[in-house]
Amino acid sequence: MLAELKGLNEECGVFGIWGHPDAAKITYYGLHSLQHRGQEGAGIVVSNGGRLQVLKGEGLVTEVFNEGKIEKLHGKSAIGHVRYATAGGGGIENVQPFLFNSQNGSLALAHNGNIVNANALKHQLEAQGSIFQTSSDTEVLAHLIKRSGYLSLNDQLKNALTMLKGAYAFLLMTETEMMVALDPNGLRPLSIGQIGDAYCVASETCAFDIIGAEFVRDVMPGELIVIDDRGLHSEPFTLSTSSAICTMEYVYFSRPDSNIHGINVHTARKSMGKQLAMEAQIDADVVTGVPDSSISAAIGYAELAGIPYELGLIKNRYVGRTFIQPSQSLREQGVKMKLAPVRGVVEGKRVIMVDDSIVRGTTSRRIVTMLREAGAKEVHVCISSPPMKNPCFYGIDTSTHEELIASKHSVEEIREIIGADSLTFLSVEGMLKAIGRPQDGNQCGQCLACFTGNYPTEIYPDTVLPHEKELVR
Missing domain, CATH: 3.60.20.10 (Aminohydrolase, N-terminal nucleophile (Ntn) domain)
Structure with missing residues (x-):
């Protein structure tokens, strides 16, 4: 991850x-x-x-x-x-x-x-x-x-x-x-x-x-x-x-071998990748996933699209935690230390890069650049969740709109910022269908607040930063 x-x-x-x-x-x-x-x-x-x-x-x-x-x-x-x-x-x-x-x-x-x-x-x-x-x-x-x-x-x-x-x-x-x-x-x-x-x-x-x-x-x-x-x-x-399990548990947080309410996380992520392939319809030579949480979705994408899945990005598992710093310059350096492209896989290829989410856009931009530097002819970014436009107040450290790139920019603007040839997010409807949680009347049984802005509980004034209050409903 x-x-x-x-x-x-x-x-x-x-x-x-x-x-x-x-x-x-x-x-x-x-x-x-x-x-x-x-x-x-x-x-x-x-x-x-x-x-x-x-x-x-x-x-x-x-x-x-x-x-x-x-x-x-x-x-x-x-x-x-x-x-x-x-x-x-x-x-x-x-x-x-x-x-x-x-x-x-x-x-x-x-x-x-x-x-x-x-x-x-x-x-x-x-x-x-x-x-x-x-x-x-x-x-x-x-x-x-x-x-x-x-x-x-x-x-x-x-x-x-x-x-x-x-x-x-x-x-x-x-x-x-x-x-x-x-x-x-x-x-x-x-x-x-x-x-x-x-x-x-x-x-x-x-x-x-x-x-x-x-x-x-x-x-x-x-x-x-x-x-x-x-x-x-x-x-x-x-x-x-009223059941409202955090959707990001399926998308990103939980381990692939965990089951949440009877649904295996790997299976859900693979289904999200398949649904994403149906929605994206991109012609390419190879599909790769960003290790580790996006691998399941990338496999599903490749399987449905009929495009070979390859290990286009390698994760360095021996990097110490000391390099992780909040500044953007060191965060970008951290991406270089954490990930490396496989030139033999991506060189001269039209690459579909599957990831689970985009938060600030910093990591996505750096990975796209790395793939191009490794010789990728095209880089198409496909995200196995909808745009995260709203902060979470339930235990995920995205507490302001300012740190979420999708709250300030359109999909096309994000594509330009990260330097991709195309950018596709999975739809909310497609994500729910892929996860397969049983419907409870009109309720999906999941919290979608970071995607839709509809919070399952009251958000108290002192929880929200002053300049954010008018943005949270």
């Missing part, structure tokens, strides 16, 4: 397991399989039934943990987290899971998503005496729980969840139970698995495959699940639900 180069990043991934003697090791492997969802920090909290123990740090899973450290995490239950910072800054204090201690026991908390009314809630809580230890929106839930007037943690949590707006997949753990909650729109994926007698929870089903767990089911929107030594118990914390 070129997330760090394109400026398109998912916030994080969560994993939890209850009732396994190697809980810490299992969680380590689960987090490793979710590493693509966040590379800035990782953490694990383990429960031995009497106390909670935390280990976390900045960096990749393999950098934060080693065998010696994992061996010191004793317990049969654990939750873990990999982080990419969108809400809250960097720093070890913002690395999850968070661990809170009180006279009534301890609480560990991990979160994937973004709470759009977090700032408003923080102002209210601070006025009531709360002191926040992090800049993360996740911490809000812990304060709402402690300030609830209910006696049981179950009731405290249900009351707190009804006050949150936005995208959230929560894992909570105490000495005696693990709690799982998904927002009423189910914006982020979350699934339940089982390995022996132990239950596990993960942002993606690919985590179950690596640990040898069996997929049980997806967590439903507005659902609260409690897992303890007696088993798994489920109840809704709200009846006001």
Whole structure:
């Protein structure tokens, strides 16, 4: 994936397991399989039934943990987290899971998503005496729980969840139970698995495959699940639900071997490539994909169009993360270090370059240039999703229209900017058809806000930058 180069990043991934003697090791492997969802920090909290123990740090899973450290995490239950910072800054204090201690026991908390009314809630809580230890929106839930007037943690949590707006997949753990909650729109994926007698929870089903767990089911929107030594118990914390899974999970974020609501991600992406080929109708000699997330779509495009698929771009998998900087000049240099064209494949050829999305246009422009420098006669760019014209407030770091090239320019203008011979985006209708999510009345069951501007939740004023407010509806 070129997330760090394109400026398109998912916030994080969560994993939890209850009732396994190697809980810490299992969680380590689960987090490793979710590493693509966040590379800035990782953490694990383990429960031995009497106390909670935390280990976390900045960096990749393999950098934060080693065998010696994992061996010191004793317990049969654990939750873990990999982080990419969108809400809250960097720093070890913002690395999850968070661990809170009180006279009534301890609480560990991990979160994937973004709470759009977090700032408003923080102002209210601070006025009531709360002191926040992090800049993360996740911490809000812990304060709402402690300030609830209910006696049981179950009731405290249900009351707190009804006050949150936005995208959230929560894992909570105490000495005696693990709690799982998904927002009423189910914006982020979350699934339940089982390995022996132990239950596990993960942002993606690919985590179950690596640990040898069996997929049980997806967590439903507005659902609260409690897992303890007696088993798994489920109840809704709200009846006001409407499924709106993030479409970009299918297009870009999730691993190809994951299944989201019964749909394999690779299969969906391949179908998007086929649909794109039907809509584009381009005469060319070779099809290539931008590694890694676009390969499935490129294969589908080539298969439908009857044009050979070739490895026209090679990804350097040994580039360190230190070169990734926010400035445009270094971002362009990063593309050169990350990707290289295969001259023997593209020289003298009319090339169709399939990619999953265009955010700023920087990466696309540089790749087109590289292909031309390698001798490509023509470069046709085909994108397996519609133009991203609107910011996301649910955990993807595109929070302003200014950083989205499609919000300011037409398709033809973008084509000129990136230097392609042609530019084709997949239509919204074609994308939905390719993914194949079942229709729920007039609802497609997916969030299309970044493409259409229609948000499934209210977007709170303090979530939107002042100059953006008139653009968000």
